[in-house]
Amino acid sequence: MARRVLLTCGEPAGIGPELVGPAMASGVDFAWIGDPAHLPAGTPYCEIAAPGDAVPDGQVPVLRHDFPAPATPGRADPENAQAVIEVIARAVDLVMRREALAMTTLPINKQALKEGAGFAFPGHTEYLADLAGDVPVAMMLASTAVEPPCRVVPATIHIPLASVPASLTPERLEQAIRITHAGLQRDFAISAPRLAVAGLNPHAGEGGAMGHEEDLFLRPLLARLRDEGMDISGPLPADTMFHPAARAGYDAAICAYHDQALIPIKTLDFAGGVNVTLGLPFVRTSPDHGTAFDIAGQGRADATSTIAALKMAQDMARARG
Numbered sequence: 167m168a169r170r171v172l173l174t175c176g177e178p179a180g181i182g183p184e185l186v187g188p189a190m191a192s193g194v195d196f197a198w199i200g201d202p203a204h205l206p207a208g209t210p211y212c213e214i215a216a217p218g219d220a221v222p223d224g225q226v227p228v229l230r231h232d233f234p235a236p237a238t239p240g241r242a243d244p245e246n247a248q249a250v251i252e253v254i255a256r257a258v259d260l261v262m263r264r265e266a267l268a269m270t271t272l273p274i275n276k277q278a279l280k281e282g283a284g285f286a287f288p289g290h291t292e293y294l295a296d297l298a299g300d301v302p303v304a305m306m307l308a309s310t311a312v313e314p315p316c317r318v319v320p321a322t323i324h325i326p327l328a329s330v331p332a333s334l335t336p337e338r339l340e341q342a343i344r345i346t347h348a349g350l351q352r353d354f355a356i357s358a359p360r361l362a363v364a365g366l367n368p369h370a371g372e373g374g375a376m377g378h379e380e381d382l383f384l385r386p387l388l389a390r391l392r393d394e395g396m397d398i399s400g401p402l403p404a405d406t407m408f409h410p411a412a413r414a415g416y417d418a419a420i421c422a423y424h425d426q427a428l429i430p431i432k433t434l435d436f437a438g439g440v441n442v443t444l445g446l447p448f449v450r451t452s453p454d455h456g457t458a459f460d461i462a463g464q465g466r467a468d469a470t471s472t473i474a475a476l477k478m479a480q481d482m483a484r485a486r487g
């Protein structure tokens with residue numbers, strides 16, 4: 167069984183390159199894919215030809231991927247955009263061929279990839295789903311440093327807020343629920359997952375006084391899933407479902423839209439949060455933060471989330487066997 171996790175470079179003008187050396191503190195056996203010219207001076211690395219090749223102790227194994235331009239911290243070079251995308255595809259190819267255990271992605275800058283290479287996806291999540299054969303996926307963010315844990319899944323992801331009510335269909339919500347349920351069982355060893363579903367409207371609609379989606383389709387959908395035997399509560403008012411006593415009652419929260427899900431976890435555990443793509447035929451995790459151009463190259467980037475993402479990738483892959 168392949169043992170190494172692949173760490174993709176992400177946007178080289180962001181904080182990604184400076185997280186590579188500190189990520190060794192994870193104790194996870196990983197190989198970085200990227201251009202070694204982008205690594206901060208002094209990063210101990212050794213180039214390898216294949217993901218499993220041996221390296222001397224204390225060195226980061228590097229699968230070299232040449233980029234056309236150097237990296238200027240804080241300023242993405244459009245010339246590098248295509249190579250950022252290629253690195254992700256290369257990692258997917260290697261994990262799909264089982265030459266690596268799992269993949270962890272360092273952050274990309276969506277705008278830079280769109281402008282520099284016409285990247286057609288809103289993020290890794292959708293790109294990975296496409297590379298894996300257009301499989302249905304869900305984006306889950308999971309805390310590692312708070313108890314009870316905070317795990318959130320937005321049923322709609324990177325779309326304008328104005329599009330949410332039309333996009334939050336019963337089919338989309340049911341898909342997010344089912345992928346989350348299966349993912350918690352398969353990757354997190356939770357045999358009977360307890361799910362909580364947030365309402366779309368304030369106070370989960372309050373009987374129609376503040377919106378109708380809850381009565382129109384959320385309650386009937388959840389009732390049907392309960393009839394199947396799923397342990398699922400809701401629709402719950404989103405503002406009161408993330409305090410510790412509430413979180414103790416469920417394993418993951420399914421939310422209506424991006425910020426409803428990500429604000430609580432990034433507030434509770436920004437440093438330790440991990441982004442997981444559920445539903446893929448391979449394991450993918452990521453730190454929960456972005457490219458942080460405002461601090462790139464200054465040596466101020468906190469590697470805690472990257473370390474947690476590498477550990478979670480390894481644990482998930484081992485849970486799959």
Ligand SMILES: NC(=O)C1=CN([C@@H]2O[C@H](COP(=O)(O)OP(=O)(O)OC[C@H]3O[C@@H](n4cnc5c(N)ncnc54)[C@H](O)[C@@H]3O)[C@@H](O)[C@H]2O)C=CC1
Nearest residue numbers: 272273274275276277452454455456457458460461467468
């Ligand atoms: N998985 C991915 O590829 C992700 C990519 N992004 C992308 O990143 C770009 C910037 O997004 P923002 O919303 O500005 O979020 P961001 O996470 O890059 O930055 C938000 C704030 O947190 C700080 N910060 C972030 N990570 C940090 C770390 N490890 N250590 C210390 N401080 C840290 C930044 O300095 C900034 O003040 C966007 O293009 C966005 O799409 C955002 C989230 C995930």
Ligand SMILES: NCC(=O)COP(=O)(O)O
Nearest residue numbers: 288289290291292441452
């Ligand atoms: N806001 C979360 C985020 O942008 C993660 O995106 P992805 O690149 O992991 O799909």
